[in-house]
Amino acid sequence: MDNDSSSRIVADLREWISAAPSGAKLPSTRSLVARYEASPVTVQKAMRALTVQGLIDSRPGVGTFVRMTRTARPLDYGWQTAALRPLHTRFSTSSSTMRTGTHGAIAMHAGYPDRELLPERLVRAALTRAARGDAALFRSPASGLAELQSWFATELAAATPIGITPPSPSDVIILPGSQSGLSSIFRALVTAGQPLLMESPTYGGAILAAAQAGVQVIPVPSGPNGPEPDVLARAFEESGARAFYAQPNYANPTGAQWSPDTASQVLNVVRAAGAFLIEDDWAHDFGITTTPTPLATQDDAGHVVYIRSLTKSVSPSIRIAAVIARGPARERILADRSASSMYVSGILQAAALDVVTQPGWQTHLRGLRQQLRARRDLLIDSLQEHAPRAHLTNIPAGGLNLWLRLPDGTAIDRLVRQCEDAGVFIAAGSEWFPAEPAGPFVRLNFSGANPGAFPEGARILGQALDS
Structure with a gap:
């Protein structure tokens, strides 16, 4: 009975409040008891309900009032227009590959492997051990944990031929992911306003990092076998650039892998130009039918600045990468890293080191190679049967993606929306071109x-496509 009475009082007072001006005083509890012929407890219960709903305010010793309504004034940030000044380069705040697919959608747009392709057991055990160790309480050196520096250096040294001096642990700088590393490299070695040669198409994150660093990107066309050395040499000569960003192994998005001959010729061009080759070895752990050999193993004169990430192969939550550079270039990169982030989380470094030094890591990589091959071949077969107009430019020997050339005249944005409406997420190829796209392309990730x-x-x- 009391509940019914309380609800009746609440409903009646809500109607009265809706017509009353802000700040109007409600009748006293004694008056409401008399009006509704209810007990004081029932009236107090109704008042509490109105307070919870944000309709009234109680002021002890004064009374109960209709809550004041504050009209939100429009906020004016116009002053920032003059303070920020015009953008010299416009860049997107995020990639479409980072968008979240709806439940039940077929997601082939993202850039990260599915959970079942990660060493989940190793990661969970490593994080538990790292949390119990000293890394949980102390900051690491600016250049990273010595043991992790040594691991990255040893990985590269193992593939370095006799006659080439391998890198030392002191050449290694640990990074909180390769994306921030690219930004530091571009700022430190290229500097704002200066030219940077870049493969086209190439990793969209590198294009974004270059835009944020304010460097002038000059595209160099690159096909299934990499860039033409003669074209690259002409680009160096005409632009005066002193750096070239490239992905010699399993390039994102094309999956291209340079032949040993191309790699040797490109390195000779870089040496002749007195320049840096910024080698992004993002897919080092994703070989399928070949094993990658970094160009950095062919250089000990400091021309190759090598960057390798563990984020995709270990876990997206363990953002750990490393850059290996020699001479003054290394010091400039370290200075930029120290200014931007001071040091990298010791727990994440310890966990990453734990994972890659466990016996189960190599077992995981062998199984991963088989899984990626099965997924790649399944997607290729599916496209040949159901989407023959989507031309596969290259069967990648590693990596995570297929790069498809579509018929001329294809409206890419419309195609992406149409697929998404039907529950399939794909990535438009325009994001991987530093300048205008060379045609209509899409990238499909077969590791999702x-x-x-x-x-x-x-x-x-x-x-x-048919429509």
Whole structure:
């Protein structure tokens, strides 16, 4: 009975409040008891309900009032226009590959491997051990944990031929992911306003990092076998650039892998120009039918600035990478890193080191190679059957992606929206070109969740192309 009375009082007072001006005083509890012929407890219960709903304010010793309504005034940030000044380079705040697919969607747009391709057991155990160790309480050196520096140096030294001096641990700088490392490298070695040669198409994150660093990007066309050495040499000569960003192994997005001959010729061009080759070895752990050999193993004169990440192969939550550079270049990069982030989380470094030094790590990589091959081949077969108009430019020997050339005249943005409406997420190829796209392309990631849906995804893509 009391509940019914309380609800009746609340409903009646809500109607009265809606017509009353802000700040109006409500009748006293004694008056409400008399008006509604209810007990004081019932009236107090109704008042508490109105307070919780934000309709009234109680002021002890004064009374209860209709809550004042504050009209939100429009905020004016116009002054920032003059303070910030015009952007010299416009860049996107995020990539479309980072967008979250809806539940049940076929996601082939993202840039990270599915959870089942990660060494989950090793990661969880490593994080537990790292949390119990000293790394949980002390900051690491600016250049990183000595043991992790040594691991990265040893990895590269193992592939360095006799006659080439391998890198030492002191050449290594640990990074909180390769993205921030690219920004530091571009700022430190190229500097704002200066030219940077860059493969086209190439990693969208590198394009973004270059824009943020304010460098002048000069595209160098690169095909399934990498850039033409003669074209690269001409670009160095005409631009005066002193740095070239490239992905010699399993390039994102094309999956291209340079031949040993191309790699040797490109390195000779870089040496002749007195320049740096910024080698992004992001997919080092994702070989499928070949094993990558970094160009850095062919250089000990400091021309190659080598960057390798563990973020995709260990876990997206363990953002750990390293740059290996020699001479003054290394000191400039370290100075930029110290200014921007001071040091990298010791726990993440300790966990990453733990994972890659466990016996189970090599076992995981062997199984990963087989899984990636099965997924790649399934997606290729599905596209050939259901979307024959999507031309595969190259069967990648490693990496995570397929790069597809679409028929001329294809409206990419419309195609992406149409596929998304049908439950398939794909990535438009325009994001991987430093300048205007060379044609209509899309990138499909074959390492995402639910590979069993690849045939259906390819069917939807094929239908969208046909329409």
